[in-house]
Amino acid sequence: MTTSQGPTEPQPPVSAAVRLAGVEKSFPVRDGTTTVALSGIDLDVAPREFVSLIGPSGCGKSTLLRIVGDLIQPSGGTVQVNGKPAHQARLDRDYGMVFQAPVLFDWRTVEANVRLPLEVMRFSRAERDRRVREMLDLVELGGFLSHYPHQLSGGMQQRVAIARALAFQPALLLMDEPFGALDEMTRERLNAEVLRIWAQTRTTVIFVTHSIPEAVFLSTRVVVMSARPGRITNVVDIDLPQPRTEQTRETERYFELVTEVRESLRGRITSSAARARAEGAIG
Amino acid sequence: MRGVGSAARLRQYLPAIAVFLAAIVVWEIATAGPGRRVLPPPSDIVGAFGENAAQLRKSALATFYESLGGLAIGTFLGVLVALVTSRWASVRGVLLPVAIASSAIPIVAIAPIMNNWFGVLNPLSKMGMAALLVFFPVMINVTRGLVEVSPAATELMRSYASSDAQILFKVRVPNMLPFFFTALKVGTTLAFIGAIVGEFFGGTSDVLGRIVLQSLSGGRFDTAWAGIFLGAAGAIVSYLAVSLAERLVIPWYSSLVAQER
Numbered sequence: 078m079t080t081s082q083g084p085t086e087p088q089p090p091v092s093a094a095v096r097l098a099g100v101e102k103s104f105p106v107r108d109g110t111t112t113v114a115l116s117g118i119d120l121d122v123a124p125r126e127f128v129s130l131i132g133p134s135g136c137g138k139s140t141l142l143r144i145v146g147d148l149i150q151p152s153g154g155t156v157q158v159n160g161k162p163a164h165q166a167r168l169d170r171d172y173g174m175v176f177q178a179p180v181l182f183d184w185r186t187v188e189a190n191v192r193l194p195l196e197v198m199r200f201s202r203a204e205r206d207r208r209v210r211e212m213l214d215l216v217e218l219g220g221f222l223s224h225y226p227h228q229l230s231g232g233m234q235q236r237v238a239i240a241r242a243l244a245f246q247p248a249l250l251l252m253d254e255p256f257g258a259l260d261e262m263t264r265e266r267l268n269a270e271v272l273r274i275w276a277q278t279r280t281t282v283i284f285v286t287h288s289i290p291e292a293v294f295l296s297t298r299v300v301v302m303s304a305r306p307g308r309i310t311n312v313v314d315i316d317l318p319q320p321r322t323e324q325t326r327e328t329e330r331y332f333e334l335v336t337e338v339r340e341s342l343r344g345r346i347t348s349s350a351a352r353a354r355a356e357g358a359i360g
Numbered sequence: 361m362r363g364v365g366s367a368a369r370l371r372q373y374l375p376a377i378a379v380f381l382a383a384i385v386v387w388e389i390a391t392a393g394p395g396r397r398v399l400p401p402p403s404d405i406v407g408a409f410g411e412n413a414a415q416l417r418k419s420a421l422a423t424f425y426e427s428l429g430g431l432a433i434g435t436f437l438g439v440l441v442a443l444v445t446s447r448w449a450s451v452r453g454v455l456l457p458v459a460i461a462s463s464a465i466p467i468v469a470i471a472p473i474m475n476n477w478f479g480v481l482n483p484l485s486k487m488g489m490a491a492l493l494v495f496f497p498v499m500i501n502v503t504r505g506l507v508e509v510s511p512a513a514t515e516l517m518r519s520y521a522s523s524d525a526q527i528l529f530k531v532r533v534p535n536m537l538p539f540f541f542t543a544l545k546v547g548t549t550l551a552f553i554g555a556i557v558g559e560f561f562g563g564t565s566d567v568l569g570r571i572v573l574q575s576l577s578g579g580r581f582d583t584a585w586a587g588i589f590l591g592a593a594g595a596i597v598s599y600l601a602v603s604l605a606e607r608l609v610i611p612w613y614s615s616l617v618a619q620e621r
């Protein structure tokens with residue numbers, strides 16, 4: 078197939094933070110067949126971009142994020158991060174990951190959870206303390222240093238996870254539905270917080286979400302995906318001015334973009350519904 | 361949160377203490393007459409403590425020493441095997457069935473063998489019995505604690521490019537500690553059982569197991585019961601010590617468990 082084209086391709090310019098070329102992923106299923114989770118994914122993300130991945134459940138968003146983060150291997154294609162293979166980028170600690178669940182350690186206080194990557198990466202004690210404090214102030218949890226995770230609300234736990242991901246100043250922040258389990262109000266508040274942090278730290282962000290308003294509000298570009306096989310169907314440039322505020326959510330352009338993303342998503346839904354009807358008629 | 365604990369804890373134990381005292385009173389009344397032949401009344405047992413104070417204290421200390429020694433050896437070996445089996449899945453496949461089979465061995469049959477190995481008068485022969493009983497629950501629990509780590513946690517550590525050693529010490533070991541303390545609490549009681557059963561099969565005379573046997577054959581039921589109570593007291597004291605250590609080493613755990621109730 079299109080898998081062995083990597084070496085012949087021209088070297089990607091170093092300017093791309095993430096460059097995906099012809100990425101494929103299939104999982105073996107028990108009955109001997111395979112599930113094609115991703116097919117023909119081409120995507121360039123520039124440094125300091127905020128790119129959201131949106132698409133129906135099972136379209137491969139998490140899989141794509143894990144491939145970029147070198148947690149699983151693609152079945153084909155190439156993944157370059159900051160001009161090097163994803164594996165090297167992971168060894169260079171270029172990634173900050175935030176998962177859908179906060180994944181905090183029960184036995185560590187808030188402070189110690191944020192310190193974890195700094196310990197692993199052998200930062201000096203003074204530097205660790207400075208950064209932990211700075212990051213927890215950034216997510217407005219400065220008063221909860223010695224709390225244990227189970228003493229925090231879900232939204233607070235997720236903010237700790239974000240502080241932890243930012244603590245070592247990764248070049249690339251990968252977030253997989255970090256606010257999926259939160260109520261609308263908390264989610265909007267954390268959206269504003271993420272944008273403030275993004276403006277302050279200037280990292281590149283790839284953000285997976287199910288929420289159209291969230292994707293439009295946060296991103297510089299929204300990548301729309303469809304399922305079976307997972308692929309990119311549309312990329313919507315979000316030309317809303319920065320910095321974005323609560324007023325942004327009330328502008329006409331914002332609603333236009335929300336509609337555009339929704340239509341892109343629905344494009345797939347309508348056609349598959351049509352296909353289902355057609356198949357129903359045949360059967 | 362912790363300050364409230366002691367008063368609340370006392371209130372929590374109050375019913376148990378009341379039931380215990382009531383049982384003593386009922387026991388005393390029921391065994392006052394001819395019942396004495398079946399079971400000596402508590403007052404007789406207290407009397408036996410007084411009459412044999414020196415010997416009982418010496419025996420209790422000796423048995424305590426054997427149990428704690430066995431607890432230490434069994435725990436050490438259990439943790440060691442758990443560390444090895446959790447690191448190499450292939451070793452786990454070989455060792456786990458062996459360990460499970462070893463737990464099926466009737467412990468009473470092992471006592472004479474321990475006497476053979478270490479010498480009947482050597483406290484090691486009794487420690488070996490205690491260690492054998494302690495080993496299995498410690499090994500199984502610690503293995504589970506080391507292996508049953510959430511995949512998300514390992515994934516997070518991988519995203520930091522952490523070494524296997526870092527995953528072991530920052531994720532697996534802390535994850536294992538609650539399992540370890542659970543096993544250790546069970547182990548305290550098992551260690552006393554192991555040591556006393558070992559004593560039944562011969563050895564020095566000033567140990568609780570011998571006191572119980574000899575008093576029974578001499579018709580001194582009250583002294584036998586005094587020995588039994590001392591054994592129970594030893595097990596309870598070491599259980600409480602482990603609980604205290606648990607609260608100090610993993611304070612987050614009691615708080616988490618308290619919340620989940």
Ligand SMILES: Nc1ncnc2c1ncn2[C@@H]1O[C@H](COP(=O)(O)OP(=O)(O)OP(=O)(O)O)[C@@H](O)[C@H]1O
Pocket residue numbers: 104105112113114132133134135136137138139140141307
């Ligand atoms: N480890 C795996 N083994 C087999 N199939 C897998 C595995 N991981 C993912 N898949 C399959 O790949 C497809 C994409 O999964 P993925 O988790 O990436 O979807 P998603 O877009 O993140 O969905 P959601 O929005 O529900 O989180 C699904 O069909 C899923 O069944």
Ligand SMILES: [Mg+2]
Pocket residue numbers: 138139140253
């Ligand atoms: Mg997902």
